[in-house]
Amino acid sequence: xxxxxxxxxxxxxxxxxxxxxxxxxxxxxxxxxxxxxxxxxxxxxxxxxxxxxxxxxxxxxxxxxxxxxxxxxxxxxxxxxxxxxxxxxxxxxxxxxxxxxxxxxxxxxxxxx
Amino acid sequence: xxxxxxxxxxxxxxxxxxxxxxxxxxxxxxxxxxxxxxxxxxxxxxxxxxxxxxxxxxxxxxxxxxxxxxxxxxxxxxxxxxxxxxxxxxxxxxxxxxxxxxxxxxxxxxxxx
Numbered sequence: 001x002x003x004x005x006x007x008x009x010x011x012x013x014x015x016x017x018x019x020x021x022x023x024x025x026x027x028x029x030x031x032x033x034x035x036x037x038x039x040x041x042x043x044x045x046x047x048x049x050x051x052x053x054x055x056x057x058x059x060x061x062x063x064x065x066x067x068x069x070x071x072x073x074x075x076x077x078x079x080x081x082x083x084x085x086x087x088x089x090x091x092x093x094x095x096x097x098x099x100x101x102x103x104x105x106x107x108x109x110x111x112x113x
Numbered sequence: 114x115x116x117x118x119x120x121x122x123x124x125x126x127x128x129x130x131x132x133x134x135x136x137x138x139x140x141x142x143x144x145x146x147x148x149x150x151x152x153x154x155x156x157x158x159x160x161x162x163x164x165x166x167x168x169x170x171x172x173x174x175x176x177x178x179x180x181x182x183x184x185x186x187x188x189x190x191x192x193x194x195x196x197x198x199x200x201x202x203x204x205x206x207x208x209x210x211x212x213x214x215x216x217x218x219x220x221x222x223x224x225x226x
Contacts, residue, residue, distance in 0.1 A: 004156075031211050042202055042216035043157065050211045090156050098208030099145045099164060104156035 003027050006091050006105035013081050013112055021076040021108045023091030032074040033102065034066060035090040043090055049074060050096055081112045115140060117205050119217025126193055127225050134220045135187045136203035143205040147214070148177065148188050151200045160201070161188070193224045 005024045013019040023032065031050050035043035047056045049068045063085070065077040078085055091105045119136045126132045136146075147162035163170045163177040163186065170177045174191040190197055203217040 006156075033213065040219070040221075042219050043214075044216075045213055048211060048213055055211065055213075092156075094212045096211050098212075099162070100212050101147070101159050101162070102212065102214055104149075104158065107154075107156045109154075 004091055004093055004103050004105035006089075006108050008108060009106060010109045011111070013078075013110065015082065015112055016080045019078050019081055019110070021078075021089050021091075021110070023074045023076070023105055024072050025091075025093045025103075026072070027093055027103060028071060029093035029095050029103075030071075031094045031096040032068060033092040033094075034064075034074070034076050035092065037088040037090055037107070039087075046076070078110075081110070083112050086110055086112045115215055117203060117215050117217040119203050119220060121220060122218065123221045123223075125223045125225065128193065128195060130193050130224070132190050132193055132197075132222055132224075133187055134201055134203070134222075135185065136205075136217050137183075137185045138205050139184065140205070140207065141184070142207045143215075144208050145206045145212070146177070146179065146186050147204050147206075148175070149202045149204060149216075151202065151219075157202060190222075193222075195224045195226050198222055198224050 033048040034046045037043040046060045067075045088107045090107045092102045094100045094102045148160045149157035150160045151157040161172045161175045176189040179186045204214040
């Protein structure tokens, strides 16, 4: 029973063509995160929502945007993908606050051609 | 100061061996230290976590040792099995920061039969 579901699992997009990745959760968690993970590297936080409050990491490029229309869904929009944006994109959720476990989805592998 | 440093980058042990992965941090505001296990093509999954008021935590074959004064913590895998072959990430979070995780660089573990 998947609790954090990411779609699609694999996405191929053209250089410069906007792409949207989606994440849904059945855990009713307050916080949703988007991480970027490049090959053989640690996940890097792009931004997160605490409920409707959006928090952008200082070094997240403007090319990356996010939307959270409701508690269950969160989207990652890449406005003009470059070759350097090819990566695994991981969505995670948590209740927020102290000592709370983050639950990750399976990720979306983005290829830019 | 937000970094978590992890070593070694890779590790090979024989079945039954006890691989040890080490992490160090600087930010004394961190108060939650989870370890995540990641298999290729999958999202990270929580393995075990510790708070700084505890020096050791054991769950099954996995043990975290925590040294608050040295700002270091480590993962020990007892009686390692080939199925433990994966990438392991330590992480840290500050509960006042919506639980966002700062990951170490990762350790790729191979357990030989």
